[in-house]
Amino acid sequence: MKRKIAATIVFLLLTVAILTTNIKILRAQAPTTKLKIVSDVSELGPANATGQTFTVRCIIENVSLLYGIDIQVGWTTEFIEYVSHQKHIPKGTGAGQWPDGVLYSPTIPVKDDVDESASMPGAEPGTMYWLAEASMAPAPKFNGTGVAFEMTFRVKKHPIIYDSDIYVNVTSSTLADFYGNPIEHEIVNLHIILHGIPQPPGPTLEISSVNYKGPVPYTFDINVSIRNLDPYWDLGGFDIKIKYDPKILKATKVIADPDGWFASFWDEIMIIKNETDNINGVAWVAVLGKPYENGTHTEPYGDATLCTITFEANASAPIEKLTDPFSLAAFPHPERSEPPFNNSDSSVPIPFTVVNGFANIIGMIEYEPLPGYIVTIESNSSISSIEFTPGVPLLLLSVTGVEGNVGYCNITIPKDFMWSIDGWIILIDGQKVTPIITENGQNTYVYFEIPGGLHSVAIITSNVIPELITPLQWLLITLTTLVITTAIPIKKHSK
Known part of the structure; x- marks a missing residue:
């Protein structure tokens, strides 16, 4: 009997153990x-x-x-x-x-x-x-x-x-x-x-160019523009210096943010510099944006004119930006860890490329050495003086061009004023150069190149029209003749 009870207990325990194990397995x-x-x-x-x-x-x-x-x-x-x-x-x-x-x-x-x-x-x-x-x-x-x-x-x-x-x-x-x-x-x-996107490329600073052929001096405007500005760069200000040759160009006026583009993103702007220096040949403009009272502003973007410079020119010359990596400044973004921001609390320079400008000015000068005779000089260099001595087959020019550049002169000379039998001689600072001579029935065309800088040019030929009597000389001769003519009858009458 005890054995049966024990066996039953064992069976029950085993059953409970098995059931418990199954429950755990089911739960797992x-x-x-x-x-x-x-x-x-x-x-x-x-x-x-x-x-x-x-x-x-x-x-x-x-x-x-x-x-x-x-x-x-x-x-x-x-x-x-x-x-x-x-x-x-x-x-x-x-x-x-x-x-x-x-x-x-x-x-x-x-x-x-x-x-x-x-x-x-x-x-x-x-x-x-x-x-x-x-x-x-x-x-x-x-x-x-x-x-x-x-x-x-x-x-x-x-x-x-x-x-x-x-x-x-x-x-x-x-x-x-x-x-x-x-x-x-x-x-x-x-x-x-x-995933981080590539950093937008920096904008381009572009200086416009001009092409002109006609009487000089010539007045024109050059725009300094920003192109392809991504709002990511958050332009906070610009400080731009434009270099030019003051012997050729004269800057007469600078207008910062002429269209109000930069000002439209800020509460107001502060114009720090807006000046020209015609001794050293530099136009300088510097502008800073000021956020609203709550510290906010809109990030500038797109294409726009940063400044306009008015020039007066007698000849061709480059108009270039002075090298300066801090010309474009980003508004501070200390939360940005990527370069060039690097979590800086201050403004950082915005990378940019430059397209320089060029004033391609071809001056057309008409010079009258003698009444009724016109010598035309076409040149991309500045002609500061022209001299002619009546009766002498020689023209003297003072020519100024940009250092490092090669200019040219193309001179139209009427054949009934100066002409050549033995050829033309061109001297630049006393050194002979070989011109290109072309002609038609009325004119001779003398073309030659000239290096940059200030030079004296002599154009020599074999023949020139003889010295003519000027109107004043004709007047004096006429008056003298009248006096003599009047005096002779008076003397005859006194006899």
């Missing part, structure tokens, strides 16, 4: 309930994703007896911003119901609020969306997997160079069963890699 094998924030997007970039939208979903997975939810989430507001959301409650196929949703109708909505400032009363720190809702009798219990809500975001900022991270995290969550007991669950947050 049961699916884990998960609360997941998911998206079809896992990476963005390196193409600029600014303005791109994407959708995330909050999924409750493998849940049993679900009857109420309280879910709070937050996200990385540095890079993304809220656009819209939609809860998927209640589950069903009727009007206003969601086939992929959670919780059966009827339900009691408690929270469905968004606040990107994360300042909702009673919410956990960092909460920007709060959804709380529960089923009520006679609603059936929810089992399985469903979507609690979906939310659309927009990329508002894309990092430069370096990769960054976008997070949509659950800040607090409660899943409750029919009896109000919490349902244990695992949280899976969303992580999206935002």
Whole structure:
């Protein structure tokens, strides 16, 4: 009998042990309930994703007896911003119901609020969306997997160079069963890699050019413009010096921000420099933007004229920017770690390229050595003086060109004024050069090149029209003749 009782006890213990073991095995094998924030997007970039939208979903997975939810989430507001959301409650196929949703109708909505400032009363720190809702009798219990809500975001900022991270995290969550007991669950947050985009290229500083052929001196405007300025560079000011040859060009006026483009991005602008120096040949303009009282401004962008310089010119000459890496300055951005900002609290130089300008001025000068005879001089150098001695087959010119440049003169000489039998001789500072001589029935064309700098040019030939009697000389001769003619009859009458 004792043996039977003992055997029965052993059997019962073994049965309990087996049942307990099976229960543990079943519990270990049961699916884990998960609360997941998911998206079809896992990476963005390196193409600029600014303005791109994407959708995330909050999924409750493998849940049993679900009857109420309280879910709070937050996200990385540095890079993304809220656009819209939609809860998927209640589950069903009727009007206003969601086939992929959670919780059966009827339900009691408690929270469905968004606040990107994360300042909702009673919410956990960092909460920007709060959804709380529960089923009520006679609603059936929810089992399985469903979507609690979906939310659309927009990329508002894309990092430069370096990769960054976008997070949509659950800040607090409660899943409750029919009896109000919490349902244990695992949280899976969303992580999206935002690959850094290449840094936008720096802008171009472009100095305009001019082409002109005609009488000199000639007055014209040159624009110093900025091209392809990306708002990323946030131009806070510019300090530009333009170099020119004061022997050829004279700057008469400088206008900073002539169209008001730069001023339109700021509360006001301060013009620090706006001057010309015709001794050293420098035009200088410096302008600084001042933010509004709250510290904000709009980042300048696009193409615009930074300044306009008025010149007076007698000949051709380059107009160039003096080398200075600090000509364009970015507004301080200490939050930026990439170069050239490097988390600096101060303004940093913006990289840029330069397109220099050129004043291609071809002067046309008409010189009248003798009445009725016109010598025309075409040159891209400055002709400061022309001399001719009547009766001498020689023209003397004083010519100034830009150092390092090669200029030219093309002189039209009437054949009935000066002509050659043995050829033409051209001397530059006493040194003979070989001209190109062409002619037609009326004129001889003398073309020669001349180096930059100040030079004396002699144009010599074999023949020139004999010295003519000037109108004054004709007047004196006429008066003398009249006096003599008048005096002779008087003498005859006295006899």
